[in-house]
Amino acid sequence: MEDGWPLRRAAERFQVAVTTARRWAERYRRYGTAGMADRSSRPHHSPRRTPSRTERRIIKVRLARRWGPARIAFLLRLNPATVHRVLVRYRLARLSHLDRATGAAIRRYERTAPGELIHVDIKKLGNIPDGGGHKAHGRATGGRNSSAHRDPARPRTHHGRPNLGYGYLHNAVDDHSRLAYTEILPDETKETAAAFWQRAQAYFTECGITAQRVPTDNGSCYRSILWRELLTGQGITHKRTRPYRPQTNGKVERYNRTLLDEWAYARLYTSETERRQALPAWLHTYNHHRGHTALGGHPPASRVPNLSGHYS
Known part of the structure; x- marks a missing residue:
């Protein structure tokens, strides 16, 4: 703008599209230096946004039952991603940060110096029995290894049961x-x-x-x-x-x-x-x-x- 460069040449110099260069030039003409600051990309209107009534139902279920997005979505017949966006939008605490019984936020603390606590x-x-258990060999072989295990300090109280x-x-x-x-x-x-x-x-x-x-x-x-x-x-x-x-x-x-x-x-x-x-x-x-x-x-x-x- 100040040096009189053509839009196409300026766009090529800064490796942006011509439409991008035109948009920034228009903002500089209208607002001056203040128009060069970044703006929010949030749209002015969101016609496909989740209705307020649905959002209230999501929040009500979350507070009453303390369910995650997937279970709430199944109950209300919604997409789990939609439920998650609503929970994030209203800044509801994660379930891992809540006490499941009371719904109160868990108090987290940390001592200021080593040794205080x-x-x-x-x-x-x-x-694990000698030779490996069922996770290593399956139920059949693992069961045989477990049954063959002997611990002298722990006599078997039931015949046939492993004494690991x-x-x-x-x-x-x-x-x-x-x-x-x-x-x-x-x-x-x-x-x-x-x-x-x-x-x-x-x-x-x-x-x-x-x-x-x-x-x-x-x-x-x-x-x-x-x-x-x-x-x-x-x-x-x-x-x-x-x-x-x-x-x-x-x-x-x-x-x-x-x-x-x-x-x-x-x-x-x-x-x-x-x-x-x-x-x-x-x-x-x-x-x-x-x-x-x-x-x-x-x-x-x-x-x-x-x-x-x-x-x-």
Whole structure:
């Protein structure tokens, strides 16, 4: 406009269509420099927009039943994409952000420094028979391997039933950094839980993390006098979650799920020994290399600056 270039030459110079160059030239003639700012591409009129009455029905079903777009669409005979757009337009919270029983938004929190809160929990996991179970070989062969399995510490109570036994994953996860410590132990007694915590605390101390509070569920080992006196003697506050509310200890519960998805059931193991041997390497990857969505794609070790190898 200022240099008097023809529209076609200007469009060729800036590699745009002639119609695009004409549109910007008209905006400059009418509004000057202010017309060069980007505008919203939202149309002035939307004759095919979902009717308001239908939108109200979608919102009513969502709030009353807490269903996802697919189920709402099936009920109201709509396209799931249409239902999803309406839910997004009115900024209704995702179902994963709501408590299914009450519909209230889940309160999410994160401590400001490592050690302020270390979540502890136990996950029970069935052992794999020697030779592999049904996931590796199918029901027939896997069943034979399971029936042939013998655990001297667990005598068979029913003839013909496999006696595989269980492993108990004792887990401790730091609230701020998500740094985790895991051991596979033979039971969940108070003595085993207390010994695990002493080793877990030694690990966190070595990483420069001083435990201040430890929340657990209401398992018998955590209600014992031994557990209470152990934490009290170390100057640590023990908190127990509300009954039937695992969300209170949600970070270690989510870690349990990650542990099962990415280690326990990630590939076909031929024995329990093989699976247990793979745990240390996976745990190192989780703490030092695996990106965590809650940490912006960084591993837990990135939030523990005095961890080995992180000195500047």
